[in-house]
Amino acid sequence: MIIWLASYPKSGNTWVRSFLSAYYFTDDGMFNFDLLDNFKQFPSKDFINMKLSDPGEIVNYWHSIQDRLMENKKIKMLKTHNALISFNKTKFTLPKYSLGAVYILRDPRNLITSLKDHTDITYDEALRFMCNEDTILYDTSSGDYDATHFISSWSTHYKSWTSDNNIKTMVIKYEDLETDCNKIFKDLVIFINKLLKNSDVINEEKLYNAIKSTNFKNLRKKEELGEFKESVISLKTNKKVKFFNLGFENKWQKILPDKIKSKVNDKFADDLKYLNY
Numbered sequence: 001m002i003i004w005l006a007s008y009p010k011s012g013n014t015w016v017r018s019f020l021s022a023y024y025f026t027d028d029g030m031f032n033f034d035l036l037d038n039f040k041q042f043p044s045k046d047f048i049n050m051k052l053s054d055p056g057e058i059v060n061y062w063h064s065i066q067d068r069l070m071e072n073k074k075i076k077m078l079k080t081h082n083a084l085i086s087f088n089k090t091k092f093t094l095p096k097y098s099l100g101a102v103y104i105l106r107d108p109r110n111l112i113t114s115l116k117d118h119t120d121i122t123y124d125e126a127l128r129f130m131c132n133e134d135t136i137l138y139d140t141s142s143g144d145y146d147a148t149h150f151i152s153s154w155s156t157h158y159k160s161w162t163s164d165n166n167i168k169t170m171v172i173k174y175e176d177l178e179t180d181c182n183k184i185f186k187d188l189v190i191f192i193n194k195l196l197k198n199s200d201v202i203n204e205e206k207l208y209n210a211i212k213s214t215n216f217k218n219l220r221k222k223e224e225l226g227e228f229k230e231s232v233i234s235l236k237t238n239k240k241v242k243f244f245n246l247g248f249e250n251k252w253q254k255i256l257p258d259k260i261k262s263k264v265n266d267k268f269a270d271d272l273k274y275l276n277y
Contacts (some may be wrong), residue, residue: 001070001075001097002042002066002069002093002099003075003077003098003100003195004078004080004096004100004167005039005078005079005101005107005193006080006082006084006161007079007081007103007105008106008154008158010103010114011172011174012104012172012177013079013104013188014036014219015177015216015219018033018036019031019185020039020188021035022210022213023036023189023207023210024077026210028205028209029206029207029208031210031218032212039077039078039081040078040242041078042074042079043061043062043080043146043147043149044147045144045146045147046145047146048061048146051146052144052145052146052148054145055080058148059088059090060090062090062093063094066094066097070096076197076202080092082149082151083152083156083160083161084160084167084229085156085160087206098167099168099195100170101161101167101169102159102166102169102172102191103169104172104173105171105173106173106174107174107175108154108264108268108271109252109261109264109277110132110174110252111130112260113250113252113256115130122255123257123260126128127264128258129269131153131267132153135151135152135153136148136149136151137149154271155268158162167216170187170191171238172184181211184209186202186207189202190202253266
């Protein structure tokens with residue numbers, strides 16, 4: 001079965017995935033980026049060995065791939081940015097495939113700056129991206145669609161995962177990782193262990209190493225040394241875009257232009273109130 005690590009893009013998925021990789025795929029909890037190979041993205045070319053000619057084709061493989069994963073009777077941890085929605089009457093995943101999920105939530109007023117910087121677009125373009133119910137994410141540079149994600153709007157995305165009562169889900173707020181990282185990651189291990197029916201007590205030394213070796217500064221330093229394989233190239237400058245850029249220094253109150261701040265607050269007013277942001 002599958003344990004999903006789901007989030008809207010630029011919400012902290014890679015950070016949490018790094019921590020989980022360090023804790024569950026090492027003996028000592030010390031992280032390196034090669035460990036992320038144990039935590040594949042779904043969908044992606046790791047699961048599809050054919051060229052797709054249209055983004056919508058990926059839907060035809062959602063369940064067949066998950067059926068295949070079920071055959072080896074092993075539990076897989078998979079990253080996804082896909083919303084938990086149906087497309088062409090096919091739901092992204094079903095309870096029979098899904099042991100549980102971890103959903104990472106981020107304040108849209110912080111997320112928008114990371115999205116803008118990562119994709120080389122303007123604030124207004126980023127906001128339209130976040131509000132569009134038909135937003136689809138795929139690699140436009142390759143012309144292939146094996147990693148197509150139907151992410152919809154930011155609001156629909158978080159609601160799709162957090163309101164589904166058929167899959168056991170732990171919700172993590174990115175902002176809480178700044179104030180209480182140790183507790184949240186410890187609670188995360190407890191949650192994952194329960195899903196795995198793992199009765200082992202938490203390895204405190206391993207937990208400490210996993211948290212320390214995957215803190216934002218260490219991940220950013222490893223990226224600067226060229227160790228991060230998932231960097232993207234800017235279409236404007238033809239240079240690598242910093243993936244681990246601002247982190248907790250991304251404070252919307254100080255960074256967002258007033259006009260954009262008002263627009264985001266207005267667009268997501270109900271969501272911000274509901275989520276206590």
